[in-house]
């Protein structure tokens with residue numbers, strides 16, 4: 001199965017290395033200060049120095065000042081900006097002048113899909129809505145909505161993916177990509193080597 005894989009919430013070089021050795025396509029860094037997975041840009045710079053070519057570096061932001069995003073994106077040479085808040089269409093279009101941008105939609109129910117149309121985007125991320133957190137909840141949402149969402153573009157599936165449900169998710173929904181965080185953790189921001197190896201083996205063997 002040719003699905004793209006991102007492991008998100010990386011805070012340690014050793015976790016990035018295990019992920020890369022086991023075939024991930026992208027690593028995500030959380031620049032949202034209220035998250036327990038927040039990592040300072042300078043620390044990301046150190047990790048990135050050790051990341052080989054052809055692995056995408058993704059910066060995750062929530063309603064951040066647009067000039068700060070541009071500055072961090074340029075300084076760290078991020079390949080992709082992932083927007084997890086209530087960023088407007090205009091905000092996204094402005095960032096798209098200089099970056100590849102992925103907008104995340106946090107799914108509460110089918111009505112959330114109405115918003116996707118306004119953004120006129122080719123790909124987007126679907127994650128689980130929570131009133132408490134912007135992402136990294138470890139909870140899945142109603143996957144029936146993914147089937148509907150595929151009408152609007154390529155879907156990157158997130159929310160509660162783990163080694164128990166990843167095969168079903170990929171086989172049934174055939175997303176463009178999957179985004180995994182809690183499912184490979186022992187604690188927020190601390191990844192588990194075995195969990196990464198196990199989930200990547202399932203994905204690659206599929």
Ligand SMILES: O=C(O)c1ccccc1NCC(=O)[C@H](O)[C@H](O)COP(=O)(O)O
Pocket residue numbers: 007008009028030032035036037038060061062084127133134135136137138139158159160161179180181182183
């Ligand atoms: O992970 C966070 O702490 C986070 C905080 C604020 C905005 C986004 C965040 N994560 C974004 C991701 O890309 C996660 O991988 C995605 O939400 C899935 O997480 P999980 O359900 O834990 O696999």
